[in-house]
Amino acid sequence: MTSEEVEIGNSKAFQVNLQAVWGECVRGGGTYSLEDSIATLGMPSLTHKSFQRYENMIGEIWESMMQEQMIQAGQEEREAAIARGDFHEGVPFITVIVDGGWSKRSHRH
DSSP states (O other): OOOOEEEETTEEEEHHHHHHHHHHHHHTOOHHHHHHHHHTTTOOOOOHHHHHHHHHHHHHHHHHHHHHHHHHHHHHHHHHHHHHTOEETTEEOOOOOOOOOOOSOOOOO
């Protein structure tokens, strides 16, 4: 079985490895969790160093996507504030409510 290579920034990655690490990041697992899952298929797993490299690539992808979405959401909120006539000293404003929650467990994502 072969895996297609993809380019991420200046790096090349195997699609299947990228997807496997992405899945572990989403479910909160890590190198050893992926190793256990892949072992049941009789396949070799990634080294810890390779896992971290893919994890860093995924972090860059997520950061880029989140920045794009935040900019788009900000533009939509600005337009909605203008349509409602919500201005403070000539600047459109929105109300933001946060719950002040803090994650107790982090996997560097």
